[in-house]
Amino acid sequence: MIGASRRGNLLLALAGLAVASMPLWTGAYHMQLASTALIAAMFALSLQLLVGGAGLVSLAHAGFFGLGAYTVYLLGPVSVLLSLPVAALTAAVAALGIGALSLRTTGFFFLMTTLAFGQMLFFLFHDTPLGGGLDGVFIQRPDLIWVVSKAQRPAVFLLLNLAVLAAMYAGLWLLMRTLFGHALLGIKANEHRMRAMGHDVQRLKLAAFVLAGALAGVAGHMAALTDAFVSPDLLGWHRSAEALLMILLGGIGALHGPILGAVALTLLEEFSPLITERQRLVEGLVILAAVLLLRRGLAGIAR
Amino acid sequence: MTTFLAQLLNGLQYGLLLFLIGSGLTLIFGVMGVINLAHGSLFMIGAYLAYVVAGYTGTFWLALPAAIAGGLLFGTFLEAALFRRFRDREHLDQVLLTFALILIFEEARSILIDNQFHSVAVPALLDFSVPIVGGFAYSAYRLAVLAVCLAVAALMLLFVERTNIGASIRAAAENPEMVGLLGVDARRIHMLVFAAGTALAMLAGALAAPLQSVYPGMGDGFLILSFIVVVIGGLGSIGGAFWAALLVGMVDTLGKAYVPQLAGIAVCGMMALVLLVRPAGLFARG
Numbered sequence: 001m002i003g004a005s006r007r008g009n010l011l012l013a014l015a016g017l018a019v020a021s022m023p024l025w026t027g028a029y030h031m032q033l034a035s036t037a038l039i040a041a042m043f044a045l046s047l048q049l050l051v052g053g054a055g056l057v058s059l060a061h062a063g064f065f066g067l068g069a070y071t072v073y074l075l076g077p078v079s080v081l082l083s084l085p086v087a088a089l090t091a092a093v094a095a096l097g098i099g100a101l102s103l104r105t106t107g108f109f110f111l112m113t114t115l116a117f118g119q120m121l122f123f124l125f126h127d128t129p130l131g132g133g134l135d136g137v138f139i140q141r142p143d144l145i146w147v148v149s150k151a152q153r154p155a156v157f158l159l160l161n162l163a164v165l166a167a168m169y170a171g172l173w174l175l176m177r178t179l180f181g182h183a184l185l186g187i188k189a190n191e192h193r194m195r196a197m198g199h200d201v202q203r204l205k206l207a208a209f210v211l212a213g214a215l216a217g218v219a220g221h222m223a224a225l226t227d228a229f230v231s232p233d234l235l236g237w238h239r240s241a242e243a244l245l246m247i248l249l250g251g252i253g254a255l256h257g258p259i260l261g262a263v264a265l266t267l268l269e270e271f272s273p274l275i276t277e278r279q280r281l282v283e284g285l286v287i288l289a290a291v292l293l294l295r296r297g298l299a300g301i302a303r
Numbered sequence: 304m305t306t307f308l309a310q311l312l313n314g315l316q317y318g319l320l321l322f323l324i325g326s327g328l329t330l331i332f333g334v335m336g337v338i339n340l341a342h343g344s345l346f347m348i349g350a351y352l353a354y355v356v357a358g359y360t361g362t363f364w365l366a367l368p369a370a371i372a373g374g375l376l377f378g379t380f381l382e383a384a385l386f387r388r389f390r391d392r393e394h395l396d397q398v399l400l401t402f403a404l405i406l407i408f409e410e411a412r413s414i415l416i417d418n419q420f421h422s423v424a425v426p427a428l429l430d431f432s433v434p435i436v437g438g439f440a441y442s443a444y445r446l447a448v449l450a451v452c453l454a455v456a457a458l459m460l461l462f463v464e465r466t467n468i469g470a471s472i473r474a475a476a477e478n479p480e481m482v483g484l485l486g487v488d489a490r491r492i493h494m495l496v497f498a499a500g501t502a503l504a505m506l507a508g509a510l511a512a513p514l515q516s517v518y519p520g521m522g523d524g525f526l527i528l529s530f531i532v533v534v535i536g537g538l539g540s541i542g543g544a545f546w547a548a549l550l551v552g553m554v555d556t557l558g559k560a561y562v563p564q565l566a567g568i569a570v571c572g573m574m575a576l577v578l579l580v581r582p583a584g585l586f587a588r589g
Binding site: 057105107108109111113115116117119122123124126128129237241245248252278283285287288291 | 338400413566568578
């Protein structure tokens, strides 16, 4: 997996600036839409560490996203400086347990076990009273560092989400340049060779799984903060599949691919109702087209 | 006591339905190397087919052959049109292809039929209770489902273990390249396995239709459970899938009856335990 080129990073930065300036030229509705896209991008980007980084296709990822979101509900109104790290940590601990078990398997079995464990997290909030029931609950937002009025919220959340996404992207961009990042790519290319070279492949994969889970928890936390609503649907495996779609749409070989894919899918979901009510049909056909035709994603077109 | 007996039989029958779904899933992956997340949707299609056939003809009995024939045709079509091209593709592509199929099947169901819950009447011939022990009686239709599932399981085991084609299927599950070298037409095996897997899932759906409501997304729960069956049973193993399906069906049914909040978690926990002890599956050879 490669990060964007120098020019690509410049374009991403420009796009970021354009988003940051949205409070100056759009209303609340479009800023909320942009926040949705940014959160989807965080989620897909965290999964890309596994898919594009280590070649692991996990269907449990939405579980970690949902855990991050539900942490906000379970903590109640505390400072965001507390809720954010706790959300990341909770998701990381769950990812450690699930990853340690799932990574005992490979390939097809890995997919199936992550699917089942992800659903286990889903059932935890769907069937038990722990998370406030199967219909979801409205939550009290964590306190931001300063007081934000209702009118300011869309703009403040937009900028916050943008900042978190930018930090996540920059962090992963740097991480993929370290020895750890190279080792992950080595595992993706040829696991046996990496093992023969003396790398502790299991541990590297588990580290990636936990880190990706923690980042998904961060994305879930931001979703709860922005929407002030959580529901068990956040943890369902369909969400994981949608994140995989964003990765494939954006380009599996590129770190910035998921960001492009998330923006594309959010826009598609926003505008396809103008043409037809059959949203799932549109999404299904887009996926079919993507897997049949668009082998290198949107990032591949641009290159 | 009688409710416990009824729950045991329910668990057995649920497990056998899971076996019909899971055995197709395990063979399709074992032989073709394709992950089919839409397998649960095939179950749903079978149930809706039964609803439509029973509604139009007035008799439920036509629904079963319709599900089998429809499944064979539909499976052959899907294999030739899509799955054949995805055998050598990345898991990510296979996951997304079959996720797309789920979305498209659900939307097609919504367009062709509707988004409501429907019930399918238990066929009149079997709409009575059979006295079993003491004051305990059990639905005749449920007993018939048990019998049909057992018969299908026995036929399948016989076919896979005793016939030449069955031997090719087992060989293909074990070592696909070798089978090609030995001059077995792998493409025909793939088509057969996929068509049979589809027919089994749709038959399970049709059988289940009078037992529960027919509703949108009804395949989702079965998909997850049948995946767990494949993990516990060991990949490509029909016998393993059989025992694992009974185990999962029993745990899920008894769990739902006595600790409804923990049933879903219990089944996944059982899988976790198996992964800890035997990552290749409880019934895997070697």
